[in-house]
Amino acid sequence: MAFWIASSPHNHIQSETSALMRLVIYATLPGIFAQWYFFGWGNIIHIALASCTVLFAEFSVLSLRHKKISSELFDGSAILTAVLLGISIPALAPWWISVFGALFAIVIVKQLYGGLGHNPFNPAMAAYVMLLISFPVQMTLWQPPLNLMSFDLNFQNTLSTIFTGYTIDGFSTEQLRVHVDGFTMATPLDTLKTDLTLGLTTSESFKSPIFGQHFGIGWEWVNIGFLLGGIFLIIKKAIDWVTPVSFLISLFFCSLLAFFISPDSSASTMFHWFSGATMLGAFFILTDPVSGATSTKGRIIFAALAGLLVYLIRKFGGYPDAIAFAVLLCNMSAPLIDQYTRPRAYGHQSEKK
Amino acid sequence: MSIIERIKKGHFWKFHGGIHPPEQKFLTNDKPIRTLDLPDELILPLQQHIGQRGELLVKEGDKVLKGQQLTLLSSPMSVPIHAPTSGIIKAIKSSTIAHPSGLSDLCLFITPDNVDKWQERQSCEDFYQKSPQEIINKIANAGIAGMGGAGFPTHIKISSKPSINYLIINAAECEPYITADDLLIREQSTTAIDGIKILDYVLQPEHILIGIEDNKPDAIKALKKATKDIKKITVCVLPTKYPTGGEKQLITALTGLEVPSGQLPINLGIIMQNIATCFAIADAVINDTPLIRRVVTVTGQALAKPQNVWALLGTPVNYLLEQCGYQATKDKNLIMGGPMMGFNLANDQVPIIKTTNCILAPSKQEVSSENNEVDCIRCGQCADVCPSQLLPQELQWSAKAKDHVQLQKLNLFDCIDCGACAYVCPSQIPLVQYYRIAKAEIRQQQMLDVQAEKAKIRFEARKKRLEQEKIAREAKHKKAAEARKASMNKKNEGGSSATSAVAAALARVKAKKASAQAAKNNENSITEQPTQDIDTKSKVAGAISRAKAKKMALNKEAKENNTVVEAKVVNTAKSNKTDKDKDKDNDNDNDKKARIAAAVAKAKQKSAQRASSIEQKPEIQSVVEENTSSRDENKKAKISAAVAKAKEKAKAKKLATAEIKDSQTSADSEINRQEKKKIAIAKAIAKAKAKAKKQQKEETK
Missing domain, CATH: 3.40.50.11540 (NADH-ubiquinone oxidoreductase 51kDa subunit)
Structure with a gap:
């Protein structure tokens, strides 16, 4: 008869990191569904590719590090990284983009820094930025929404395009990207940016069919999907509501200010909210606890900074992919933000540092 | 008054954090407090509180009454204990007490006599009568x-x-x-x-x-x-x-x-x-009624009848569990206190003490016994629930890294061990355990630091003292050396072999002193000092015995010759040329050296004697010098004695600082002998002087 000895507390809320990760993965489903509806199978294929790759990469590195594989391989964090990466990659990008990105995310960004909880950068975003810088052609293979495409893009065609670069019928990726009216498509953000540099006003640019009725066909719904998922996470208390709210408000005020100053060359606040990866970033990327700030005050500053950076990069940057760059920059500043936003401990006067 | 107004209105404040774990109070809060039969044995730890244990008032085999005081309120932070029932003190021995680490402490083992007889009590109806x-x-x-x-x-x-x-x-x-x-x-x-x-x-x-x-x-x-x-x-x-x-x-x-x-x-x-x-x-x-019983919640799903009981202090836990229908499983998981801050018991013989409010016997489903700790993902939930508004995750990293400075900067010692952080942690990190270890380590380090600081102060003080002594010694040494030089210059006018012999003796003494000093300078620890003292003492003793032997030889010689010193000197001078005489001369030379050594030893003794009176005034020194030299006119010997004295005094002073008494006693015992020796040595010195004169004559020839 043995007496069990353990340290207090003896009871536990019974929450697990893996359960938290699973919840976050489920919350991406509405957004993924919207992506599938408007842009086809591409992203889902990339998510699958990336997931297989991360499991392989995680398994290899964990074995090399002599870690407990059973518990760490399926803690969900790697899969979540794969999902986020797969969502971010252009749907028609070649297969090796997501494989290479996933390898980079897990091996370099996550495990080389010490594994779960020790990575200073968000693995998915770091991988995305790496891919964007290294393979700009493949990483800008954004396709128009399905209803604006001149070709029928079914599952087989998508699969074939991703693995061979051509559809079954032999059309190249470039041909697929051609609009029904005969010109190559870009994302709404990209289109706006290009148009503005060409001297057009915002309202003139918005006449482009890519924008549709609102802020970009498909993109707005994808964003709404991620917004729903995010609200679900907040309700489930899986993420702190402070971060997305602070981020969205910051972005709102930045774009509002710019709109007041120069309405002709600035997109509306809602355009910024519902285009690109805004909602994905707000609810799924910035809320990554590992690479974010820890205290509530810190999170407000962290997310507000991200909002500002997103706006600045979208407005003045060379790449339209503002979220990834802003997140990485904020990740860098997180330790500093933490240092200066330590809460006052009970019974201590507010410390002056 | 605003605070009390607020309270009257039922408005209260909020403290940061906090959690809502399953209350589980329904298990026991619907049943009245049960009074138990007496257990077969009561185990009373002498200390059941924070502070010191009281002084024991009873011994093994004593019969005690219920409520009888068993330990004395001996210091302010002590609290007495009392017999929870009448019975016999069966044993007073060390036993496992209610402690997270299962430590043992002195306990009284009482076998109840089942009479439960109270000691005499005086109830006080109106306590306002008392001060x-x-x-x-x-x-x-x-x-x-x-x-x-x-x-x-x-x-x-x-x-x-x-x-x-x-x-x-x-x-x-x-x-x-x-x-x-x-x-x-x-x-x-x-x-x-x-x-x-x-x-x-x-x-x-x-x-x-x-x-x-x-x-x-x-x-x-x-x-x-x-x-x-x-x-x-x-x-x-x-x-x-x-x-x-x-x-x-x-x-x-x-x-x-x-x-x-x-x-x-x-x-x-x-x-x-x-x-x-x-x-x-x-x-x-x-x-x-002294504190001899308390209400204890005996609860948990491993019990058939969880209930609150009136438990006498000292009741073993297994008795309570038995009374509440404990179904023992293979792995016993018993917790004293609640699930948040209680601690596991190392065995079920542990007694109930004054601070025991709960015995929890959970089923396996209630309290998970597995450790599924994974890496922290910095989710920050721990910081959200911390009632002390600390940053548990940062504390955890610093604790794992043993960064004690950072831990204290993060206010580790404001942690109240409530366990809220570990309760919510999705990575199931036993945070409180890390903090406890870190706290213990820091406390121990602080204790060591205090000790080291004390040792450092002691060492610094000693170093300073030794340095001052060295400076004083050097100053005296210099003075003495100057005096010696001056006298040597005088002597050099009549440079003789005797002078050189004396100088050789001086050099020997000097060398001895130098080596002693070198040893002294080299050593820095206190422990070596006594060794040196013994060394010097033995040297002195050796010198004394040598001097004694020489003195005896001298006395013998003096008897044989039975002549005045001058005559002897003349005789020796006359027979100088023959081989036999030469040998004799050599002997005399040896004698001379020995005599000088004796003089030096004498001086040494004197200075040691003087050193024993700590105050070494130059006046006394000169008086002593006069006394010693009053019987002989040999300046060289006198000066050499003075020089040796001066040197030895410095040495003796060193001795005196450490071992005054020893040198004093040894010096005292030699006083009488010295008186006699003085006379003999005076003779010897005169002889040496005469010889020197003779040699001078020969040289002039």
Whole structure:
């Protein structure tokens, strides 16, 4: 008869990191569904590719590090990284983009820094930025929404395009990207940016069919999907509501200010909210606890900074992919933000540092 | 007054963080407190509180009565213990006590005689007749220590009284499972309120607040009913949240004040007492019943009949479990205290003590015994629930890295071990365990640091002292050397072999001293000093014995010759040329050297003698010199003696600082012998002088 000895507390809320990760993965489903509806199978294929790759990469590195594989391989964090990466990659990008990105995310960004909880950068975003810088052609293979495409893009065609670069019928990726009216498509953000540099006003640019009725066909719904998922996470208390709210408000005020100053060359606040990866970033990327700030005050500053950076990069940057760059920059500043936003401990006067 | 107005309106403050673990109070809060039969044996640890144990008043085999005092209130922080029933002290030995690490301590083993005979008691109907000091003494002698968990001696807490604003009665009982206070209030509210009245009389606080969580409606009703005529007392019903019952958290929740870090509530004019302690106080003051029993919640799903019981102090845990229908499983998981802050018991023989409010025997489903710790993902939930507003995850990293400086910067010592952080941690990191280890390590390091600091101060002081001594010694040495030089210059005019012989003797002494000094300079530790002392002492002793031997030889020679010194010198001079005479001369030479050595030794002894009187005034020195030299006219010998003396004095001074007594005794024993020796040596010196003269003559020839 043995007496069990353990340290207090003896009871536990019974929450697990893996359960938290699973919840976050489920919350991406509405957004993924919207992506599938408007842009086809591409992203889902990339998510699958990336997931297989991360499991392989995680398994290899964990074995090399002599870690407990059973518990760490399926803690969900790697899969979540794969999902986020797969969502971010252009749907028609070649297969090796997501494989290479996933390898980079897990091996370099996550495990080389010490594994779960020790990575200073968000693995998915770091991988995305790496891919964007290294393979700009493949990483800008954004396709128009399905209803604006001149070709029928079914599952087989998508699969074939991703693995061979051509559809079954032999059309190249470039041909697929051609609009029904005969010109190559870009994302709404990209289109706006290009148009503005060409001297057009915002309202003139918005006449482009890519924008549709609102802020970009498909993109707005994808964003709404991620917004729903995010609200679900907040309700489930899986993420702190402070971060997305602070981020969205910051972005709102930045774009509002710019709109007041120069309405002709600035997109509306809602355009910024519902285009690109805004909602994905707000609810799924910035809320990554590992690479974010820890205290509530810190999170407000962290997310507000991200909002500002997103706006600045979208407005003045060379790449339209503002979220990834802003997140990485904020990740860098997180330790500093933490240092200066330590809460006052009970019974201590507010410390002056 | 705004605080009290707010309280009267039922508005309270919020403290940061907190959690809502499953309460599980339903297991026991619907049954009355049960009185148990006497167990076969009671194990009373001598110390059941924070502080020192009292002095033992009984011995093995003594018969004790119920309520009899067993240990003495010997120091302020001690609390006596009392016999919970009448019986015989079977043994006084070390046994496992209620301690997280399963430590052992001295315990009294009492075998009850089942008569349960009380010692004589004097109940006090009206405690207002007594002076507050009398009441405090009564409480102290009744062995009352805080019954909420910490076990701080109650009489200490209530003796310190500047003006008290708030007396807070802690009835929050925020830990899951525990219902001991709840039931006690429901069944004994009158006595508990009497205890509060006694505290009111002793402390004279401005307000009395009873803090209780809203999950105990019956107890709240009972308290409100019992206090409705007392205006001073306010029953404050607080929302249920763990750890509302923490001292600092309850103060914040009730008054909005924060106890400054490192200070006590008394600094804010607040005193907190547990409601069970109030009951014990009333029992002690009014009924003259010392603290010998308490309510213990015996609960958990491994029990068939979880219930609150009146447990005598010293009742072994297994007896309580047996009474409550414990179904033993393969792995026994027994917790003393609640699930949040309690600790596992190393065996079930551990006795109930004054601070034991709960015995928890959970089933496997209730308390997971697996450790599924994974890496921290910095989710920050721990910081959200921390009632001390610390950053548990950062603390955890620093604790793992053993970064003690950073830990203290992160206010590790403001952690109250409540366990809220570990409770919510999704990575299931046993955070509190890390903090406990870190705290223990830091405390130990601090202890070592204090010791090291003391040693450093001691060492610095010694180094300084030695340096000063060295400077003083060098100054004296220099003086003596100058004097020697001056005298040597004089002597050089009549440069003789005798001079060189004397110089050689001087050189020898010097060398000896130099080596001694070198040894002294090299060594820095105290331990080596006595060795050196012994060394020097043995040298002195050797010199003395040598001198004695020479003196005897001289005396013999003097008898044989039976002539005046001059005549002898002439004789020796005459027979100088023959081989035989030469040999004799050599002998004489040797004698001379020995005699000089003797003189030096004598001087050494004198200076040692003088050193024993610590004050070494130059006047005394000169007087002594005169005395020693009054019998002989040989300047060289005199000077050499003086020089040697001076040198030896420096040495002796060194000795004196360390071992005055020893040198004194050895010197004293030699005084008489020296008197005799002086005469002989004077003769020898005269002889040497004559010889020198003769040699001079020969040279001139």
